[in-house]
Structure formats: C-alpha cells, structure tokens
Amino acid sequence: MCGRFWNIQFPFLHSRFKTNWYSIMKPISIFNFHGMPSQIFEPLVSLSLLRIHLQRSSFCSAAAMEWRIGLNIPSANQLINAFSSYCYQRDLDKAMKALDFMQKHRIWADSVTYAELIKCCIARGAIIQGKQVHQHVFSNGYEPKTFLINTLVNMYVKFNMLDEAQALFDQMPERNVVSWTTMIAAYSNSEFSQKALEMLIQMLRDGVRPNMYTYSSVLRACKGSCNLAQVHCSIIKVGLESDVFVRSALIDIYSKWGELQAALCVFNEMVTGDLVVWNSIIGGFAQNSDGDEALNLFKRMKSFGFCADQSTLTSVLRACTSLALLELGRQVHVHVIKFDQDLVLNNALLDMYCKCGSLHDANCTFNRMVEKDVISWSTMIIGFAQNGYSRKALELFKAMRVSGTKPNYITILGVMFACSHAGLVEDGQYYFRSMKKLFGIDPGREHYGCMVDLLGRAGKLEEAMKLIHEMDCEPDAVIWRTLLGACGVHRNMDLAECAAKQILKLDPDDAGTYILLSNIYANSQRWKDVAQVRGSMRDGGIKKEPGCSWIEINKQIHAFILGDKSHPQIDEISSKLNQVIWRLKEMGYVPDTNFVLQDLEGEQSESSLLYHSEKLAIMFGMVSLPKKKTIRIRKNLRICGDCHVFAKLLAKMENRCIVIRDPIRYHHFHDGACSCGDYW
DNA sequence: TTAGGGTTAG
Known part of the structure; x- marks a missing residue:
C-alpha cells in the first residue's frame, strides 16, 4: 500500500461521495451483482474465511467482506488506495474491477494512478480496458488534467489508433509541448510523416516551444534534404543542437539520406557525446557501404573509452560483411556472445558468415539461435542460394514453412534466386505462380526479374520477353540487363539489341550495357558493330569501372x-x-x-x-x-x-x-x- | 508525471 494515497488528494470527493452508511450500503448490491454467494454476507463469517477470500477473490468481494464483518469500513479513501495499489502492482483485472466500482459511485483517483493503469493497459495491449479508463476519466463532468489526457493520447498512439489519438488531441482544452510531441512522434513513425512536419508548424503558430523530444521525433519525418535543412536550422535557432538525442537523430537522418559528410559534421561538433551518438555515426557509414570509415570510427570510439553494445556490434558486423572481412568478423563474434539472446545481432552475425562465404559458420550460428524470425530464415536461405547451395536453400525453405514462420517478399525472392541459379525452372515457375495463393504476396518487380533470369538462363528468351510485357509495373534497367545477359549466353542478337536499347533509354551512361553488347557482337564476328559501340562509349565519355x-x-x-x-x-x-x-x-x-x-x-x-x-x-x-x-x-x-x-x-x-x-x-x-x- | 535518439535479410 502506498501511504500517500491514504490522504484524499481530491477534496471534492467529499462532496461527491460522502462516507456515510448510505453510501457504504450502496456497494453491497454491486458486490452481489459480481456474484458473491449470499451466505458470505452473514455477520458471523470467520476471519479465516475472510483470508481465503482475500487470497482468491476480487477486490470487490474482499472489500465487502471487510465491511460486513466490521473489521474495516471502506471509505472512498480506502477504495482509492486499494485501486492505486492494484494499479502499481500492475494487477489489471483487479484494478479494472475497482475502477468499475468507482465509476458507478462517482469516485475518482488521482491522475498519476490512472497513468499507471494506462501504462499497464499499453504493456498488455488491453485496448478495451484502456477505453474504459478513457470513458471513466471523462465521466460525469470530471475534468482530467492535460497530463492525463496526454497519457491517453499516447495510449491510442501505442495501440496504433491514430484517428482516436487525433480526435482526443483535438478535444483538449489546452495542449502543452508533450501533447504536440506525442502526436508528432506518432505521425513521424507512420506512413503520414508529412503530417508530423505540418503539426510542428501548427505548434509553433500556437506559441508552444518545441523541445529536444519534439525535434528528435520530427527529424524522422524529414524526407529529403530540403525539409531536413529547415528543421536543422530551427534546432540551431532554439539552441538544441548539442542535445545528444537531437544530435543522434540528426546524424541518423542525414545518414539515411546518404549525406554522410553532413552527418560527420554534426558528429564532429560534439564535445561530450554518448554511446548512441557513436552508434548513429558508425551505423550511418556501415549502412552506406563505407565499412572502412565505420571501422575507423569504431576504433576511435573505443579509444574514447566507450564499450560496444549490441547496436555497435551489429553495425561493426555489417561493416565486416560489406568488406568481406571474415577474420575480423570472427573476432567480433567473441564479443557477440555477451549478447547471445539478441535476435538482431545474431541475424547480423549470420549474415556476416553468409556474405563472407563461410557457410559452415553460418549454419552453426543459425542452428544455435534460440529465437529465429523471418529475417533469420531469409538470411540463411539467401546465404545458401548465393553461395551455390540451391537445394539446401529450398530444403530450408520447406523447414521454415514447417516451423510456422511466415515467409515475406524477400524470402520468396531468395527462393526464386535459388531456383534461377540452379536452373530449377519448374520449381521457380511454381513458386512464382503460387506465391500469391500460398503466401499472400503479390509478385513485385524483383520477382519478375528472377523469373526473367530463370527463363533467360534456360534459353527461353521469348518467354522471358513475354513475361516482361505482362508485368504490372514498368520494367526497369535491371530487368532489361538480365535479359541482355541471357541474350549474350544464348547469342540472340535481335533481342540483345532490343534489350540494350531499353537499358540505354533508362540509363544512358551504363558502361556495362555497352560492354555486354560489344561482347555479343564480337562473339558473332560483327566487328563493325563492335567498333560502333566502342565509338559511342568514347564519344559519350563512358568508362568502364576498373576491375x-x-x-x-x-x-x-x-x-x-x-x-x-x-x-x-x-x-x-x-x-x-x-x-x-x-x-x-x-x-x-x-x-x-x-x-x-x-x-x-x-x-x-x-x-x-x-x-x-x-x-x-x-x-x-x-x-x-x-x-x-x-x-x-x-x-x-x-x-x-x-x-x-x-x-x-x-x-x-x-x-x-x-x-x-x-x-x-x-x-x-x-x-x-x-x-x-x-x-x- | 505524460512525449525523444542508434542495430538485422533482396
């Protein structure tokens, strides 16, 4: 029991609920309604029976017992106190029964207690109970504080009920920085991220000053450098650029938009940073395929005395993966053991072994993982397929289905990649045709690309061309390049010229296409055409990337x-x-x-x-x-x-x-x- | 006393 809740914090409760015999009598009917056997209300009930009921029964029955045997007379304070206790103990069932009782008798607890109950509802995903709390705190003219409404708005956000959150936000008599930030964070994480930026503008117009919480949320909503520059200026204007949360969010968003130099500038201005800021910059370089710089920053981080956590190690593994540094990856594995239960880190480790071509280590890692998600399975399937073990990839896919893990877009792509690289035309066609029916996944451009590869490699060039024309979406240069490669293998000059034309329409500077076409002509002794292609390259200043x-x-x-x-x-x-x-x-x-x-x-x-x-x-x-x-x-x-x-x-x-x-x-x-x- | 930053597969 929390002592402070024995004091009535809401003096108006006295006027709304007077602790007299009349008010105490009313609950009895409620308790009966809750199913108390009538004999329990006899005055000579023993203390041991009370103890049993206190252990087994709900709050309401225990309170009734206490009252009936005269040991205690529950006042509004006592009931509120019991309610608080259930809320802080996260005993949702009992708290809700108490809330029901309070609702019927117009008793209200304090905002902090309701906030605790709402936290409990969020943690349990208890939408119905959350709505009951919402209804209760607005009932009978009770006016909840802004703090409590913010908590309710946040509850709807956490339940992914943005319309309800917005409706409640709109009804608020006054909104503070937390109210605005809650909604901005909600929209930043949603598909309506533009709305987050609009709300920031509205907030400023309303004269509410954004704080570090607001900016660290709204940055995620920035799409492109224009928005980002405006928000960054605003951060500097209000003097929040040195906040570590804002700084890491800035580094992260600049990295996501590929502006690594800007991210590095923000990072280098830092005088006292924290581990997350380091993780942001290391992750930024690792995700932008600059493994060298990511590893250099990691070394610097260690020289500053920071210890790597699972996020750091995940990025370091990604850097090893992009550079194919198996030995360094193995050294990192030693540190991964400390975080053995971390799924994301284990997935990164698995991917590192696959991409460094050590399938034995990858397989051991996969088999040791206690928890596996669709990414773990997909990584291993793709790992087998890319390393030339297509049959194993398909066997693993069958095992994945048996395990009950639902495949996604990328898993199916891996399966089709396995089929195309092993010449398994029938299997590939089966998965392509039935992916919607079996897994509920619509074939995307990449799946079509795999099919074009599959058919093209098998010499079914006309079928591949037909499939390209049947696509729902526009074929991109990658698909045409796939067809061009197959035309080279099977020496189909007419289709090769058609594919090359399409690629150069979409990507006029693609040196690979000129070279492929030149090779196809050369293999057929068409030297004039070879010279023409080389002339076009020379005239266009197009150079092949050196091997x-x-x-x-x-x-x-x-x-x-x-x-x-x-x-x-x-x-x-x-x-x-x-x-x-x-x-x-x-x-x-x-x-x-x-x-x-x-x-x-x-x-x-x-x-x-x-x-x-x-x-x-x-x-x-x-x-x-x-x-x-x-x-x-x-x-x-x-x-x-x-x-x-x-x-x-x-x-x-x-x-x-x-x-x-x-x-x-x-x-x-x-x-x-x-x-x-x-x-x- | 409510709101905020970094990590995984094509």
Whole structure:
C-alpha cells in the first residue's frame, strides 16, 4: 500500500461521495451483482474465511467482506488506495474491477494512478480496458488534467489508433509541448510523416516551444534534404543542437539520406557525446557501404573509452560483411556472445558468415539461435542460394514453412534466386505462380526479374520477353540487363539489341550495357558493330569501372586493380602467377581470349587477361597464407569465364579452397569444380 | 508525471 494515497488528494470527493452508511450500503448490491454467494454476507463469517477470500477473490468481494464483518469500513479513501495499489502492482483485472466500482459511485483517483493503469493497459495491449479508463476519466463532468489526457493520447498512439489519438488531441482544452510531441512522434513513425512536419508548424503558430523530444521525433519525418535543412536550422535557432538525442537523430537522418559528410559534421561538433551518438555515426557509414570509415570510427570510439553494445556490434558486423572481412568478423563474434539472446545481432552475425562465404559458420550460428524470425530464415536461405547451395536453400525453405514462420517478399525472392541459379525452372515457375495463393504476396518487380533470369538462363528468351510485357509495373534497367545477359549466353542478337536499347533509354551512361553488347557482337564476328559501340562509349565519355579485387591478410585489406603495379610485393606476386600459369598450362589450361573483349580499357591481349585483378589477389593469398588455408577474395565486377576456369584448375592443383565473392553471388572453388556448377 | 535518439535479410 502506498501511504500517500491514504490522504484524499481530491477534496471534492467529499462532496461527491460522502462516507456515510448510505453510501457504504450502496456497494453491497454491486458486490452481489459480481456474484458473491449470499451466505458470505452473514455477520458471523470467520476471519479465516475472510483470508481465503482475500487470497482468491476480487477486490470487490474482499472489500465487502471487510465491511460486513466490521473489521474495516471502506471509505472512498480506502477504495482509492486499494485501486492505486492494484494499479502499481500492475494487477489489471483487479484494478479494472475497482475502477468499475468507482465509476458507478462517482469516485475518482488521482491522475498519476490512472497513468499507471494506462501504462499497464499499453504493456498488455488491453485496448478495451484502456477505453474504459478513457470513458471513466471523462465521466460525469470530471475534468482530467492535460497530463492525463496526454497519457491517453499516447495510449491510442501505442495501440496504433491514430484517428482516436487525433480526435482526443483535438478535444483538449489546452495542449502543452508533450501533447504536440506525442502526436508528432506518432505521425513521424507512420506512413503520414508529412503530417508530423505540418503539426510542428501548427505548434509553433500556437506559441508552444518545441523541445529536444519534439525535434528528435520530427527529424524522422524529414524526407529529403530540403525539409531536413529547415528543421536543422530551427534546432540551431532554439539552441538544441548539442542535445545528444537531437544530435543522434540528426546524424541518423542525414545518414539515411546518404549525406554522410553532413552527418560527420554534426558528429564532429560534439564535445561530450554518448554511446548512441557513436552508434548513429558508425551505423550511418556501415549502412552506406563505407565499412572502412565505420571501422575507423569504431576504433576511435573505443579509444574514447566507450564499450560496444549490441547496436555497435551489429553495425561493426555489417561493416565486416560489406568488406568481406571474415577474420575480423570472427573476432567480433567473441564479443557477440555477451549478447547471445539478441535476435538482431545474431541475424547480423549470420549474415556476416553468409556474405563472407563461410557457410559452415553460418549454419552453426543459425542452428544455435534460440529465437529465429523471418529475417533469420531469409538470411540463411539467401546465404545458401548465393553461395551455390540451391537445394539446401529450398530444403530450408520447406523447414521454415514447417516451423510456422511466415515467409515475406524477400524470402520468396531468395527462393526464386535459388531456383534461377540452379536452373530449377519448374520449381521457380511454381513458386512464382503460387506465391500469391500460398503466401499472400503479390509478385513485385524483383520477382519478375528472377523469373526473367530463370527463363533467360534456360534459353527461353521469348518467354522471358513475354513475361516482361505482362508485368504490372514498368520494367526497369535491371530487368532489361538480365535479359541482355541471357541474350549474350544464348547469342540472340535481335533481342540483345532490343534489350540494350531499353537499358540505354533508362540509363544512358551504363558502361556495362555497352560492354555486354560489344561482347555479343564480337562473339558473332560483327566487328563493325563492335567498333560502333566502342565509338559511342568514347564519344559519350563512358568508362568502364576498373576491375578490383580485395583480400584480407593479417587484418589488413589489400586491393588489386588490373594493370596496377603499386603493391609492394608485386614482383613476387607476378613471378608466382607466371609459375602457376606455366604449371596450369601443362595441365591443359588455355587462356580464353574471348574474355579479353570484356576489358575495353585494357590491352587486348592474353597478358591483360592473365593480370585480371582476382588472379593477382589469389596469388597474393598463395604467397601470404598457410598452404591449406582458404583464399577468400571479394571483387567489384562479375568474374570472367577465364578466371573461373583458372580458379577451378588452381584449386585442384594446389588442393585448397578458393572463394570469390562477386556483386551477385559466390564461387567456392574446390577440387576442380565450383559451387555455382558453372552456371552464373 | 505524460512525449525523444542508434542495430538485422533482396
């Protein structure tokens, strides 16, 4: 019992509810209504019976007992006190029974107690009870304080009942900064984020000064740099730019809009920050694929004495994922153990192992996870599919369905990716045709893209083209590029020209399209057309992105670019490469100069082919790592056919695994074969 | 005494 509630805090209760025999008698009928057996009302009921009922029965029956046996006479104060006690104990059922009693007898508690009850309703998702509290505090002319109405508005927001929240907000006789901020936060988190910005303007017009709570909420509603700049100016004007909540929200929103330099400026102005501000800036860089900077900031954070929490580690893992830093990722895993039950962190760990090509570690992590959600399952399915284990991906999808986890848009995309990369045309078509019926998911542009890939790879180019024309939405450059790639494989010149035309309409500077088209012409000996494509590229100043490969050795990342001889060990690497090629040629390796044509910027000779960046990176792995250690490479462009053959033969000759991650998928080379089954 | 910031899959 909370002593302070023994004092009547609302003097008007005396006038509304007089504690006399008449008023005490009234509850008796209520108690009977609640089902008390009539014999309980006999005056000679024993104390032990009372104890039993106090333990088993509701507040109302206990209060009735107390009154009947004359041990205690419940006054309005006592009833309010009991109600408060139930509210603070979060005993919702008893509190609601007491509330019902109070409602019938026009008794009101204080705002703080109702706020506690509302918190309890929110925590339990008890909408009906929450509405009863709302009705009670507005009944019989009672005028709740602004504080209490704010709490009710917040309750509707938490129940995702924005219309009810807005209606109550509109009825408020006066609104303070909390009232406005509650609604602004609600709209910022909703699909009506523009409304949050409109409310900020209305609030200022009403003469209510926004505070740090308001700004940290409204920032999330900013769409684009224009809104953001205006809100940022407003923050500076009211002198709130140094608040850590506002600062982290600013960093976060600038990062979300890709304005990392602006985010960094906000961060660098900080004199005393907290862990969340550090997490905001690290997360910002990690999410914008700048893993290097994210890791640098993480090092700085540690030098300032901050300890990483689950959010920090999640971003650090994401940085490792984008850079394919398996060894560093493994070190982070040691710290993840501290937060073993954190689902989001475990999902990030799982993704790191998948994207770093270590499926064994990924599978162990997945199997150890106590809690799995749709992201965990999707990550593992996509991980299997991208690493060339399509059958395992489909088996896991079946297990997911058995587990009862509902697949979503991305899960189905992963399943279709598995089908397209394993040539499982019938399975892919089945999932595509039945996804709406089986899972309630409408096929989106990406699903169509997977189907075009599936049909195109299988040589069903006309069917792929037909599907593009059947799409509900406009096909984008990615879909046309997929078709163009398939036309290259199956040498369909007419369709290739049509697809290339569509891509260049949508993305006129796409170097990849010019190169693909040029290769298709070259493979058919159409040299005039090859020259025309190259001329267009030259005239348009369009340059191919240079091929680059990265390898992690002793926590250092080494980058290799075709023709770049700046690496300090380049002589050793070149010498090793020449030895290896000589030995491979003895095994029957013949450089496939068809692929020289892909490299329009480089020398068109066998030597340029032999110095493709992944070959250099593999050689550096060979001279730097222990003999049996897997060599893991990440590269920015798709692997060419010659490097693919080279890696397969080398893996067999050296009896070691080589893993190459390209922008689309992974190649695990082992014993003369690749996990992609030469189908990529 | 009500309102606020950072983390996961294509």
